[in-house]
Amino acid sequence: MACNLLFAILMLTCSEVLCKINRNKNSHECFTELKCGENANGLSIVVQGFPGPRGSPGVTGLSGPMGPRGLMGPTGRDGFTERPTSFCAELQYFDLTKITDNVLRPWILSDSFNVPTVSNDFSENTGIFTIPKNGFYQFFATISISRTKASFDIRKNDNRMCTIWTESVIRSHNETTASGWSNAFIDCLLYCQVNDRISVVISYYLNENFDSKTLAYLYSTFSGYLLFNI
Structure with a gap:
């Protein structure tokens, strides 16, 4: 009976923490996650730390297919040729x-x-x-x-x-x-x-x-x- 009451309190507490973190997931705050084992006695608490450094860029992907042909531009002006004497x-x-x-x-x-x-x-x-x-x-x-x-x-x-x-x-x-x-x-x-x-x-x-x-x-x-x- 006492175990079930403790579990309910932790669930309520963890729900509040998780909701808070989900709304501020770009911040550098920690959050607490409640994990349950196969039986009610196997409870554990995991604390997540700060994000690690950014990883190196991945390999460049293949070029995409050629896009559709653009619209034809306006006609150019007439050329000029000097008439010989x-x-x-x-x-x-x-x-x-x-x-x-x-x-x-x-x-x-x-x-x-x-x-x-x-x-x-x-x-x-x-x-x-x-x-x-x-x-x-x-x-x-x-x-x-x-x-x-x-x-x-x-x-x-x-x-x-x-x-x-x-x-x-x-x-x-x-x-x-x-x-x-x-x-x-x-x-x-x-x-x-x-x-x-x-x-x-x-x-x-x-x-x-x-x-x-x-x-x-x-x-x-x-x-x-x-x-x-x-």
């Missing part, structure tokens, strides 16, 4: 009597083939392309004629770089027996420096008292562009 001119008309220095002109710069600033480098009135940058340029000339013979040069400054020859007449015994029209094409690759002048020059033109002329507009063109600057 170039020009494309069509012969407007041709009148040999008005050409004193033999430079073929005047020309037309069509908006369909040229950038708005092309007139800074090529003059329609003088027919001269002034080099804006050092580098290698390629130039083209297409000449169409009717009832005549003619020779044209692509010149850099006053130097002849390449020549084109074309004729549209048939001569026999120093007389013209037939005539028609023809065209010729030439291109050349030149290294040029700033302020060099490029033009198409008439080096020879035959006029035998008949209507000799160079065909204008798209029949005769002069063009060029910068391959790469140095």
Whole structure:
């Protein structure tokens, strides 16, 4: 009888202690735990001390699976590419009597083939392309004629770089027996420096008292562009 009463008192006491410790389990207080054996006489009291030091970290686990692909970002802005220096001119008309220095002109710069600033480098009135940058340029000339013979040069400054020859007449015994029209094409690759002048020059033109002329507009063109600057 006395043993059962003592057991009940200890149970009440231990319940209060355990509840107190459970509410403050992060504190460094001790608590008392009541253990019972297989019979009522085998009672023991265990007192828990302060927590020990933190143990060393465990081994790193395996990497987890790859997560889902993220959302696509916004589209970037358009890139910018500088357009190389170039020009494309069509012969407007041709009148040999008005050409004193033999430079073929005047020309037309069509908006369909040229950038708005092309007139800074090529003059329609003088027919001269002034080099804006050092580098290698390629130039083209297409000449169409009717009832005549003619020779044209692509010149850099006053130097002849390449020549084109074309004729549209048939001569026999120093007389013209037939005539028609023809065209010729030439291109050349030149290294040029700033302020060099490029033009198409008439080096020879035959006029035998008949209507000799160079065909204008798209029949005769002069063009060029910068391959790469140095």
